Amino acid sequence: MLATQIVMSRRPSGPLTKEHFRTETVVVPPPPTDHVLLRNVLVSVAPAARAVMQGPTYRPQLQPGEPVPSSVLGQVVAGPPGGPAIGSIVGAAAAWQEYSTVPADEIWPVERVGRLSHHLGPLGRNGLTAFFGVRDVGQVHEGQTVLVSGAAGGVGHLAGQLARAAGARTVGITGSAEKGEFLQRRLGYAAALDRRSPTFADDLRAACPGGVSVYFDTVGGPLLGQVLPALTQHGRIVCCGVTAQYDSDQPPPGPPELAVTLIAKSLRMQGFLVADFRPRWSEAQRILHGLEQSGALTFIEDIRQGLDAAPAALIEMLDGGNIGQLAVRLTPDPAEWSAGTGS
Numbered sequence: 001m002l003a004t005q006i007v008m009s010r011r012p013s014g015p016l017t018k019e020h021f022r023t024e025t026v027v028v029p030p031p032p033t034d035h036v037l038l039r040n041v042l043v044s045v046a047p048a049a050r051a052v053m054q055g056p057t058y059r060p061q062l063q064p065g066e067p068v069p070s071s072v073l074g075q076v077v078a079g080p081p082g083g084p085a086i087g088s089i090v091g092a093a094a095a096w097q098e099y100s101t102v103p104a105d106e107i108w109p110v111e112r113v114g115r116l117s118h119h120l121g122p123l124g125r126n127g128l129t130a131f132f133g134v135r136d137v138g139q140v141h142e143g144q145t146v147l148v149s150g151a152a153g154g155v156g157h158l159a160g161q162l163a164r165a166a167g168a169r170t171v172g173i174t175g176s177a178e179k180g181e182f183l184q185r186r187l188g189y190a191a192a193l194d195r196r197s198p199t200f201a202d203d204l205r206a207a208c209p210g211g212v213s214v215y216f217d218t219v220g221g222p223l224l225g226q227v228l229p230a231l232t233q234h235g236r237i238v239c240c241g242v243t244a245q246y247d248s249d250q251p252p253p254g255p256p257e258l259a260v261t262l263i264a265k266s267l268r269m270q271g272f273l274v275a276d277f278r279p280r281w282s283e284a285q286r287i288l289h290g291l292e293q294s295g296a297l298t299f300i301e302d303i304r305q306g307l308d309a310a311p312a313a314l315i316e317m318l319d320g321g322n323i324g325q326l327a328v329r330l331t332p333d334p335a336e337w338s339a340g341t342g343s
């Protein structure tokens with residue numbers, strides 16, 4: 001069988017362009033006995049793909065000619081006896097491909113709850129990242145001021161809403177006034193800041209007069225240094241991602257006062273991977289779905305059509321062009337999924 005995939009054509013040395021990608025037609029062999037062959041329905045577009053094009057992360061560095069990694073939701077076409085049912089939908093860490101072959105013990109089940117596309121975003125890794133980042137790592141509670149960077153993005157738009165649901169006052173940082181307006185009008189943020197504003201430091205002080213109790217940071221980079229002075233005594237920094245540092249081959253400029261500020265204010269700065277919370281994913285998905293159904297959470301998706309749309313979507317995302325969860329649809333939801341989902 002022949003299928004399409006998108007590979008990295010050459011390693012970027014600066015901002016990503018379409019020339020860093022190539023679409024290929026490849027032969028899909030039958031899967032090895034302990035693997036599952038998936039026909040992908042939806043694939044994610046995530047900043048982590050850019051990071052791995054540059055160097056190793058929690059994944060090995062991508063090599064030219066290799067398909068661009070992404071989370072996928074795919075329909076099982078073939079698999080080992082005792083494995084997932086043929087025709088069922090599962091999640092996997094795979095790539096921008098029409099068909100992916102993945103180890104059977106690395107797929108995850110997709111519960112028939114909510115819309116299928118939600119399992120790539122708000123009920124998938126990004127939603128779970130927001131959930132555990134706010135509740136477990138940030139330990140957000142009533143009366144706090146929570147500042148979120150990348151606040152209109154896949155993780156950020158949920159982190160801010162979850163913090164608000166926990167009783168916090170939320171302030172979002174985005175890359176444009178339009179996104180900031182969206183945060184306040186649609187997602188309940190108390191205030192929004194434009195990271196590109198020349199008056200950012202003053203804007204931050206005005207938006208957080210009592211200081212920032214928790215900084216939920218999805219972007220890292222120079223913003224972290226600008227936010228540090230605004231943190232309250234015993235504040236927390238939830239280190240979720242460093243998007244600002246991905247689209248370059250240069251080392252990140254570090255905030256010079258980082259260590260001294262951490263000490264002087266007794267700050268807690270903690271990184272985490274959503275995979276750390278794997279045993280609690282189902283429980284969290286049920287809570288997130290319940291919050292959405294009750295109207296306490298709004299899921300925002302931006303789904304592009306066709307595998308060829310993926311490179312441009314990633315480039316646009318790294319330039320701040322997306323609101324909510326960005327993903328690419330390859331095929332309609334299989335009829336097996338829609339039958340009886342109930343929502």
Ligand SMILES: NC(=O)c1ccc[n+]([C@@H]2O[C@H](COP(=O)([O-])OP(=O)(O)OC[C@H]3O[C@@H](n4cnc5c(N)ncnc54)[C@H](OP(=O)(O)O)[C@@H]3O)[C@@H](O)[C@H]2O)c1
Nearest residue numbers: 129150153154155174175219241242243244272273274320
């Ligand atoms: N820890 C984990 O387990 C885990 C799991 C999932 C995701 N993540 C991380 O979470 C982060 C967000 O992922 P996502 O999929 O939700 O992406 P996203 O926030 O939807 O998209 C990236 C956003 O980053 C902002 N941005 C881009 N360049 C920037 C720069 N130079 N400085 C500041 N902001 C910049 C842009 O928003 P504005 O222009 O509006 O600022 C852009 O929309 C990523 O770093 C990802 O790797 C971590």
